[in-house]
Amino acid sequence: MKIVFLIDQVYRHGGIERVLSIKANYLASNSKNSVYIITSEQNKNKACYHFNSNIIFKDLGVNYHRNLSYFHPKNVLKIPRHIRLVKQTLNKIKPDVVVVCSHSVDTYFVPFINKSIPKVKEFHFSKSIEVPYRKKGAKSKKKYFLYFADYVEKKYNKLIVLNKDEAKVLNIGIKKQKFKASELSEALDGLTPRQRTHLIAKMKESGFIRPLKESGRTYYVSFMNNFLMRSLIQVLEKENFIPPINQ
Incomplete structure (x- = not known):
């Protein structure tokens, strides 16, 4: 490709x-x-x-x-x-x-x-x-x-x-290289602890961030298997540049 x-x-x-x-x-x-x-x-x-x-x-x-x-x-x-x-x-x-x-x-x-x-x-x-x-x-x-x-x-x-909260998390992750959820409280002061936890979980699921260790709480920015990569594949499939992967 x-x-x-x-x-x-x-x-x-x-x-x-x-x-x-x-x-x-x-x-x-x-x-x-x-x-x-x-x-x-x-x-x-x-x-x-x-x-x-x-x-x-x-x-x-x-x-x-x-x-x-x-x-x-x-x-x-x-x-x-x-x-x-x-x-x-x-x-x-x-x-x-x-x-x-x-x-x-x-x-x-x-x-x-x-x-x-x-x-x-x-x-x-944002x-x-x-x-x-x-x-x-x-x-x-x-x-x-x-x-x-x-x-x-x-x-x-x-x-x-990205929404503004995701952008803030990635910005912190890029600057610090690794970070803990507790370090996001100041940047995400408009969110409750429960909302911050949900945001972290959502970004982990999307592949934007990953824990340094399995089940760990220190994260780093990752773009492997994330929304951008999936979007590139979807575009290529739609335009018939590659065969549908799910077939």
């Missing part, structure tokens, strides 16, 4: 980059997979996390001006080249699935190019931050952009979205 991950860069320390390294390393450890990470502004910098040597990196060198808005003319002028380079790269690789990781320009054009390839969009933030802009009577112009974003998101084959 050929899997392409699209992200702006992997040299800055951050949650998206850390999560990508975990997933990509796991997938690349299977000799049947070919994993590609396509960046738009790596600038020849060294990756900040360890990546399996089997992973193939390609930087497109678009290099947006990060100190300016993506809507600034200097960045808008770079978008056509970005689109062209992504199309050319996907045509060359011919991946079975494309996963858009970062929330940057490519989020909004990837569903409309190379349409025969299944596309998955990950959200590494969608709850959009609620104030979506309320009836909200005067912010951002709500109109969110309408456009809604249209774009419907064009993806699959959306991977």
Whole structure:
């Protein structure tokens, strides 16, 4: 299976980059997979996390001006080249699935190019931050952009979205590498102890976190056999790229 991950860069320390390294390393450890990470502004910098040597990196060198808005003319002028380079790269690789990781320009054009390839969009933030802009009577112009974003998101084959409490747990797990449920009380102060226990159990069942020892209460972040992996498989099955696994 050929899997392409699209992200702006992997040299800055951050949650998206850390999560990508975990997933990509796991997938690349299977000799049947070919994993590609396509960046738009790596600038020849060294990756900040360890990546399996089997992973193939390609930087497109678009290099947006990060100190300016993506809507600034200097960045808008770079978008056509970005689109062209992504199309050319996907045509060359011919991946079975494309996963858009970062929330940057490519989020909004990837569903409309190379349409025969299944596309998955990950959200590494809680969608709850959009609620104030979506309320009836909200005067912010951002709500109109969110309408456009809604249209774009419907064009993806699959959306991977965390709720805000799951995002908080993963953020803590990524930063600490290992953690106990008791360390979540401050971040999840809106939840009762019983609700926190239920959340941990749900995330264990989904495969987002695992105990270091069987039946232990110290956990680490894991993306093996989790919702993202199952979603990738579901997309490939739906598009008839692989036979249904349950048959």
